[in-house]
Amino acid sequence: MTQxxxxxxxxxxxAVLANRLADRLDLTDGEVxxxxxxxxxxxxxxxTFLYIPFGKRTVEDASQPLVDLLDxxxxxxxxxxxxxxxxxxxxxxADGSTIAYDYLVLATGxxxxxxxxxxxxxxxxxxxxxxxxxxxxxxxxxxxxxxxxLSVIGVPHxxxxxxxxxxxxxxEWFRERGRRDDVEITYTxxxxxxxxxxxxxxxxxxxxxxxxxxxxxxxxxxxxxxxxKVIHTMEGTELSYDLLVAIPPHTGxxxxxxxxxxxxxxxxxxxxxxxATNAEDVYAIGDTADVPTSKAGSVxxxxxxxxxxRLLSEIQGRVPTDRYGGKTICFIEGGMDEATFIExxxxxxxxxxxxxxxxxxxKLAYNESxxxxxxxxx
Amino acid sequence: MSETQIPPDVTVDSRGAGCPGPLMDLIGKIRSAEPGTVxxxxxxxxxxxxxxxxxxxxxxxxxxxxxxxxxxxxxxxxKH
Numbered sequence: 187m188t189q190x191x192x193x194x195x196x197x198x199x200x201a202v203l204a205n206r207l208a209d210r211l212d213l214t215d216g217e218v219x220x221x222x223x224x225x226x227x228x229x230x231x232x233x234t235f236l237y238i239p240f241g242k243r244t245v246e247d248a249s250q251p252l253v254d255l256l257d258x259x260x261x262x263x264x265x266x267x268x269x270x271x272x273x274x275x276x277x278x279x280a281d282g283s284t285i286a287y288d289y290l291v292l293a294t295g296x297x298x299x300x301x302x303x304x305x306x307x308x309x310x311x312x313x314x315x316x317x318x319x320x321x322x323x324x325x326x327x328x329x330x331x332x333x334x335x336l337s338v339i340g341v342p343h344x345x346x347x348x349x350x351x352x353x354x355x356x357x358e359w360f361r362e363r364g365r366r367d368d369v370e371i372t373y374t375x376x377x378x379x380x381x382x383x384x385x386x387x388x389x390x391x392x393x394x395x396x397x398x399x400x401x402x403x404x405x406x407x408x409x410x411x412x413x414x415k416v417i418h419t420m421e422g423t424e425l426s427y428d429l430l431v432a433i434p435p436h437t438g439x440x441x442x443x444x445x446x447x448x449x450x451x452x453x454x455x456x457x458x459x460x461x462a463t464n465a466e467d468v469y470a471i472g473d474t475a476d477v478p479t480s481k482a483g484s485v486x487x488x489x490x491x492x493x494x495x496r497l498l499s500e501i502q503g504r505v506p507t508d509r510y511g512g513k514t515i516c517f518i519e520g521g522m523d524e525a526t527f528i529e530x531x532x533x534x535x536x537x538x539x540x541x542x543x544x545x546x547x548x549k550l551a552y553n554e555s556x557x558x559x560x561x562x563x564x
Numbered sequence: 565m566s567e568t569q570i571p572p573d574v575t576v577d578s579r580g581a582g583c584p585g586p587l588m589d590l591i592g593k594i595r596s597a598e599p600g601t602v603x604x605x606x607x608x609x610x611x612x613x614x615x616x617x618x619x620x621x622x623x624x625x626x627x628x629x630x631x632x633x634x635x636x637x638x639x640x641x642x643k644h
Contacts (some may be wrong), residue, residue: 302595341584341589341595342592346584377587383583406595435595450596478581479582480583512582530582
């Protein structure tokens with residue numbers, strides 16, 4: 187009887203996992219089938235979006251067809267999963283069909299929901315998808331003077347370093363164009379420091395001061411007035427802007443909460459095995475998994491190795507032993523041509539080193555070679 | 565620290581949370597909740613004992629209790 191592994195979502199987690207499984211299984215002998223269900227034909231590499239507002243990358247650079255990245259023995263289904271029956275072990279698709287599974291891996295990722303903050307969609311920009319990043323490119327190109335506000339609203343959000351990267355890049359971008367004296371830059375953050383990780387906040391703080399980037403902390407917007415160009419917060423404060431760039435609220439796929447697998451679309455899992463706590467033979471990977479680390483591509487990448495190993499053990503009748511220890515790595519741009527990176531896990535906090543051009547070039551080189559990761563090679 | 569019998573509506577388990585961290589986890593849940601919801605935040609980060617009450621006070625919610633348990637703290641917060 188063929189055992190079917192169904193992976194919902196063809197982003198970083200889904201694609202790397204599928205390809206790792208294909209690498210270690212003979213998918214032609216009828217023993218195991220790997221299916222990836224994705225709601226569109228493309229695989230998107232989101233770190234590209236940070237570079238689009240500054241004219242360094244285009245939307246076309248951010249995606250490639252999934253069919254070109256997945257091992258050809260993997261069955262790719264282009265459709266949206268609308269329901270999960272974890273007792274009967276089957277999925278409902280938008281076209282009305284169903285697909286049964288023996289093992290299910292949810293890799294549905296994060297959705298942007300700016301509508302959770304009234305006025306935000308009308309009054310604010312973002313760079314968290316292709317359309318938003320393109321619109322922001324146009325707005326930045328014409329922004330000669332005024333108050334640029336980068337506001338972190340969504341908690342959690344994808345790529346925790348990106349808000350810092352944006353203001354460091356914007357600062358330098360305006361300087362290169364001789365406009366920095368006419369642009370005031372303010373960065374707002376929900377808690378009492380400028381980043382969730384205290385070592386990263388300590389690394390960034392002196393750079394804010396050197397570069398005249400203002401910070402507003404304990405700042406949680408709950409309404410934007412797009413006409414008056416004012417942000418209002420849960421704390422009762424307000425801030426005027428001329429150009430608002432927001433990190434929007436995020437949520438997970440609604441069918442996950444409907445299936446009783448977790449709140450907000452994030453699946454409740456064991457932090458080390460990534461198995462869902464509320465269902466048998468279900469795993470979650472990447473943003474979808476409610477684990478105590480960042481919503482970051484590197485997390486999905488490392489988790490893929492663990493889940494592949496555990497699934498293979500299950501299928502082959504051995505006790506699974508691989509565990510995810512929270513390993514996360516993040517590049518952090520410190521401007522237009524210098525970067526640093528951090529590495530941490532559930533036990534060890536990060537130690538940011540001073541930024542330098544070599545790490546910046548390493549980040550750009552990785553962005554080019556990322557497609558090898560997606561293919562399961564790196 | 566007193567033992568408490570407050571039954572939480574929502575438990576936010578941020579034990580071991582590095583990024584974004586326990587306070588951010590709580591803020592994310594409080595944002596979308598109805599007023600009157602009682603949260604229990606579980607945290608292994610000792611700075612939560614002052615960070616969380618500091619934000620809760622600024623944003624006009626209420627800390628009901630802070631309880632030290634075996635290896636972590638429970639912070640009970642009510643959304644106003």
